[in-house]
Amino acid sequence: MQEAVRQVRLMGTIITLTIYHTNSEALLVEAEARLRDYEQRFSAHAADSDLMRVNQQAGLQAVPVAADMFELIRIGKKMSLASDGALNIAIGPLMKLWHIGFEDAQVPSQAEIEQALQLIDPRRIQLDGASQTVYLEVAGMELDLGAVAKGYFADLLKSFFVEQGVEAGIINLGGNVLTIGNSPKNPLGTWNIGIQNPEAPRGDLLALAQVRDQSVVTSGIYERKLVVDGQEYHHIFDSRTGYPVANEIASVTIVSDKSIDGELWTTVLFVHSPERALALIEATPGIEALIITKDLQQYPSTGMRDILHYFS
Incomplete structure (x- = not known):
């Protein structure tokens, strides 16, 4: 091969x-298509992503999401709680405030930081497995899956490749x-x-x-x-x-x-x-x-x- x-x-x-x-070539074409789909749906920056739909409805209503996104949010919330916030998928408002890695990165004021800290409690992420919905209890909350997403995507790709008979x-x-x-x-x-x-x-x-x-x-x-x-x-x-x-x-x-x-x-x-x-x-x-x-x-x-x- x-x-x-x-x-x-x-x-x-x-x-x-x-x-x-x-x-291999056909499998790689499909793998790239899947990665582009993941990037679009899970983005914490694109206004039209599935994740941003959840964030935009914070404090308003629960949002149905696809099975893979629900599972990643479930895993992320579980680890956020178990690690006492060392990992925190609700950290979106803080990440957006600093925006390190982007052209508009800044050092926020202490008042801005204190305000953001009020919005990053992972306990306020409500998950309903029966309806497969995600609800952020407080307006202004935002999920950011950047700390877990690439690993999740890599595992999904590996499963796809192995199912197709890829051995190496x-x-x-x-x-x-x-x-x-x-x-x-x-x-x-x-x-x-x-x-x-x-x-x-x-x-x-x-x-x-x-x-x-x-x-x-x-x-x-x-x-x-x-x-x-x-x-x-x-x-x-x-x-x-x-x-x-x-x-x-x-x-x-x-x-x-x-x-x-x-x-x-x-x-x-x-x-x-x-x-x-x-x-x-x-x-x-x-x-x-x-x-x-x-x-x-x-x-x-x-x-x-x-x-x-x-x-x-």
Whole structure:
């Protein structure tokens, strides 16, 4: 079977899909169509997206949504509550206020931040499984699924590829990588996934994670920044304070079977100290992590040590 590759710019990043299959080109066309559909429906920025329909009806009425969106919101709400807000899918008003990564990014006033904090309580997301509806109880609430969506999309794509008989491939959604089977190019069968040095230019790798049929998700404070009067503000927010997370962590890499778990845990761990974050992972079966601090100290979980290859 020949390797087939498709690259497209979507979701604010470069997406690369690589699969091995006799009908690979047709599968990649369908995969791209699905990604474009996900981008349109799940967008927190497009006024006509399905997610924005939910946000626009906040405080007014419940909105029926498709099964995949209902499931992702359900997962996101569950983790938002379990993590005590370390991950928060109701954070939309705060994200829109700062808008880091966009041309109109700003440092809001404290009064504006306090106002936004009143609108980001995930307990006020009402889900009705019978009618498959979502209702935001307070006008001005907004869901933002950016912290979980790419992992969810990657898992959906992998399921599609596997159902079609793809036995090997790699889904790269820009910092979110999900592998299928063994790598045909490596005698050992592992896929070598680069881990960015958070204090170096893009593409300068610190290590490789060697995985089979698993996901590697990295999130770092270097990805999007706003600089005002010499002060840097990154895009990973603490929903308790309304400001970007302020601690020692520069990046978190998660290795897991499902990509959505990687997305969830990279966000959850960021609000903790490196030691606390590592302890949480050690107590969680099936999840491995590499936590890197701003001064490049590394905190690998026990299982992560076995799959890391460092550059000398």
